[in-house]
Structure formats: structure tokens, C-alpha cells
Amino acid sequence: MSAPPPPPPSSTFPPDLRLPSLDGLRAFEAAARLGTFERAGDELAVTASAVGKRIGALEELLGVALFQRGAKALALSAVGKEYLAQVRSALALLAAMPLHQRAVQRKQRLRLSAPPTFARQVLVPALPEFSEQHQAIELEVVLSVPFLDLAGADAELAVRHGPVDPNGPPPLWRDHLIPLASPALLAADTLRSPADLARVPLLRTPVDPWLPWLRAQGLDWPEPDQGPRLIDLGLVLEAARCGQGVVLARPALARRWLGSGALRPVFGVGRTPMLQADTAYHLVTVGTPTPATLALSHWLHDVGARAAAEGLALVSGPA
Template sequence: MRPMHAPRSLRFPSIEGLRAFEAVARLGSFERASEELHITASAVSKRVAALEEHLDTALLVRSGRSLSLTAAGKEYLEQVRAALELLAAVPLHRRGPAARTRLRVCAPPTFARQILVPHLQDYTEAHPDVDLEVVLSIPYLDPGTMQADVQVRHGDATAAGGTLLMDDVVTPMASPALLGRLPPLRTPADLLGAPLLRTPLEPWAPWWAAAGLRAPEPTQGPKLVDLGLLLEAAVSGQGIALARPTLARHWLASGALVPLFALTARPSHHYYLMPHAHNGAAAEFAQWLHSVCARVVQEAAALLPAADVSSGKP
């Protein structure tokens, strides 16, 4: 097929001008046309005026706030509508769904439930083009088997080559119901005779050392291999938990859990981010998560007894 060449004397009007004219003629005002076209009424008026200048023909009769078509405008409108319908029928002119970026985030269960998910709406509202998927890692399974764009892990950040997310502390906490059944706990040494909850994910050793006590890990009671389960057990009065205020914020705020001392210690393990892409959705999510964790640490510190909670000293 031989290419069609337009005569040199032929000058096409702009598509924007044609659309503006058709919308004004159909809706009867610049204001209504502006709402449909998502531009100002002034811009609509200028586009129609430019079209009339291009054609050297008046298309509208402007009388105050009312508009009507001239005889030439009525005839031209039918031609414009037919042309716009033809253009709209071209498949390449139809805009497909907006491209979305897939982002898979993997995090430990309690971190995901207590820190990530409660703040997730802020991220999704700010990034509507990101198709976010959150999956949970399982303690003691090889985290390297989890395929994700952003990975939050719990352990030794330095050994794994990760970036620390939160400079956490741990402190003993218990439910008021349990404390009502126990003798007064006035000093850290009083805990040695109290029911202590245990988990390999949060050993008591760092806090014993901060308290100047030589004490072993608890050996009695069920072993909870999940920090969320540890907190739930403490809330239900089953024992005293060595826990992170960052994970226990809403229970501390409601009074369901009570910190027993002003003494805190740095935990054996920390939440950290594994290396990820330096740009794109992964980098933006990581930056957002760092800001969330910083706010969470501040909120948690405000729920502890007035003391130097960052130094680990009573």
C-alpha cells in the first residue's frame, strides 16, 4: 500500500481543540466540559477559540453565560464526532491498565503483625502503583529459601551483612493478674523465684547480665518459638516475659502488660534488613520501613518507667 501524503495546504487542528469543542457542544458550558476533561474552564475556552481561529470560522455563539452553536458549528460538530469516534476505535489509542510494580516483602511473624502491618496503609496509600505482597518467615528454617525483594530478619545483622532496623531493648513484663498472685517483685533478684516464660528467640542472659545476676536460662514451662506467642502467654498470666516494648506497645499502653523495672538491656538478636536493590520500589519500601521503626522505638520508650532506657542501666 502506497503511503498517503496530505496536501501541503492541509493543516490539521489539534486533537485537544476538537475534544474541547465536542465536549462544550455536548455539555453546553465551558465549566461542565472542564470537569470532564480535567482542565480549567479557561483552558477549555482557549482551546475552542484557537480552533475557531485555525478554521477562521465561528463555531459558538457566546451570549453572557449561555452558549449555542452557529450553523457552521452544527455542521462541523457532526464531522468532528465522526472523526473522534474513528480515532477512539484505534486499538493503540486505548490506554491499558497502568503498569504496576510487584514487591514481595518477607518478615518474621511478630514483627509483621506488631510493626509492619499496623502501619502498612500509610505505604499503600502513598504507592498505589505497587502490588505489595507480605509473606512470613518461619524461625529456624533457612531464611535464604524465601524469595523476596525486601527481607526482614531476626538475628545477627553484622554476621548476615544486613542493616539494623531497630536498636531494641528488652525488659521483664507481666500481666497485672499474675502480679496480683505473686509476692512483691522489688528487685531483679526477686525474679529468680518467679515463673519465667522462655524462648530461644529472646534469651534472658543479656538482662541477667545488666542486672548483675548470674542466673541460668529458665528450664521450666513450655518453650515458645515465637515472640508473639511469648507475649500472648504473658498477657494471659502464664508467666513473666522478657520482651521488647516495641513489640508489646499496645499491651503496655492498655495496661494488659506492666514493665517490672526501669532496667533494660540490649537483646541478643535484632531485626535487620538484608541487602536489597538500591533503587526502585524495594529501596523506597526500605526507606519507609526505617522511618516506621524509628517512630515505633520512640513510642515504645515513652511507655517505659522514667529511666535511662537506652543504656541498660537501672
């Protein structure tokens, strides 16, 4: 038999606790600091009468007079002076909380769901640019695993990987597939043509199968069935970097490895055959588009186009 659930935590506040309204506390503090109800009203954007009513309600709740009645100038009572110090401390604590500050409240929170390799290789390196251009948007990034149909929860925008529909919205970019390998693997075997790939391991992922590229090169080979089957594209690139085999890669995702020389086109820059991929990254808006989601969408398309152009340049050589 399972143990019963623990009882809910008891309240730490006494049942006879009397909590005044924040409006009343702010009216009292402003009037005490500025010396008149009129000035306090100007600061709080209410009338002097509203300030007086708020302070009156506060005094009625507390059962004490906070100001001296009958004095020509607004003056605190002895109790009011003591209470003012306590109120200022409490208001300062509340004002210091980031969620209570207007600049934070004006920010539009936006959650983006994206596959791991896209997030790490395309999105994250460019995030400072988005933050600089859209300071009013607080972007939260969560990861998804599209091949396993595991989506990030409650995201307003989602980057998904899937087939290219000629009649649908354009993808973030159209990429190519090209064999890449580590310098160590290439040094251990002379590869001059696609048929020479029969001598080296071909790394496997169901996201980008080898069969379309092999057929495009005139090779009537079956899909490779040896070695680990890696779901994430970043894992396949990392396995290739470690010299475990040849990866059929998307240059936009492999820019970091290509730029550092950790991965190279198998038959040399500008000489290794490429094939345009029939799948791509798409951006899906969940719910009604907003100015924030439209801004992020335009920016992601621009970032994707730049990543694709940079990756293509790294494997194609000078134009």
C-alpha cells in the first residue's frame, strides 16, 4: 500500500492578520514624503481626494491616526512616523523584485521550440543579435526531438524538420547533403570517387539517409546497416569528428567543424558531390501570430539563410 500524500503546508500567517492595500500604503508614503495630498496625487496619477480616501481607509484598518488632524501643514503623528519607516522598507522590498518593475513588465515573453542541433549550431550563436535588435522580447528556448515526435511544451513558435512542400510556406533554408570526414580518417584512406566510400564506415541517421545521395552518384548500394544508428544530427557530426566514419552532412549545421578543419569534404573542397536535401527546417506558429512572433520569424529566416550561405561557401570554395 502506498503512503498517503503529505498534508498541505499550513499557513504561516495568523488568522487575524490585517493587510492594507498597496494603493493605501503608496498613498501614505507619498503624502508623508511630499507634504500634501495634492503632490502625492500628482505623483500617483490620482486626485488629492483619492489620496485622502486611501489614507483614511488605511487608518480605519489600522485603528490609528497616521497624520495629525488640525495642523496647518500635513504632519505625521508619532505612530505615523514609526509606521512610515516600516512601510518604506516593505515597499522597497517589493520594488526590488524584477517582475514588479515596468521595464520587465513591458517585455513580451516568447518561447521557441527547436531541435537540438539547430538550436546549438544555428540559433544560439546568433542569439546576441536578436537580443540587441529586440530588447522588448524575452526569448526562451526549449529543445524538441522531432524524429521521435517529442515537441517542446507550450511554445508559441516551433522549428520542425520535415519534407519540403513546393506549395507550402518556404522553409528556413534549403540545404544540401555532402559527405564529410575527419582529417585523420581521410589520411588513412585515399578516397578519389564515390565508389571508394565502400572502404570506409558510413555513419547512419534516419534523419538523413544515404540512399538518395548514393543513387544520385550512380551507386546501386543498399542503405548502410552497420554501426550505431544516431537520431540527432549533431551526434552524427560529432562521431565523424572523432574519426568513426563519413557523415552525410548539412553544411549549415556543420559550419563549426568545417571552419575549424575538424571535418572536411571527403573528395576536397569544391569537388565533393552534393545533393539538395528533400527535407528542411520549417517554422510553425502556434496560435495567432503576434508582433513578437512575426519579428522572431523574420529574424530566424534571415539567420537560416546566412547559415546556409556560409556553410555552402565552406564546402564549395571561392565562387
